[in-house]
Amino acid sequence: MGCLAGPRRRALRCTRQAGVRRETLHGARHTALTLMEKAGVPISIISLWAGHASAEFTYRVYVHANDTDLAAGRDTLGRIYKIADGA
Secondary structure (H helix, E strand, C coil), X not given: CCCCCCHHHHHHHHHHHHCCCCCCHHHHHHHHHHHHXXXXXXXXXXXXXXXXXXXXXHHHHHXXXXXXXXXXXXXXXXXXXHHHHCC
């Protein structure tokens, strides 16, 4: 039967045959949308692409801060303070 079963079974069988980590279709979708956001794609575009009713839902479910994001926020705030102090 190869990769001709239902979508979920087909995806799992194909990933196993390819020797890659097991992932559900939902997990792959979540990863794709999250990576799109991290790459700078506007949330409104991601939401439309995903077929969501609102960008707010997409933002709430798919956008997560990580250590890199927190460090970037800290660095930006530091630059703002230096500008405000006239440094």
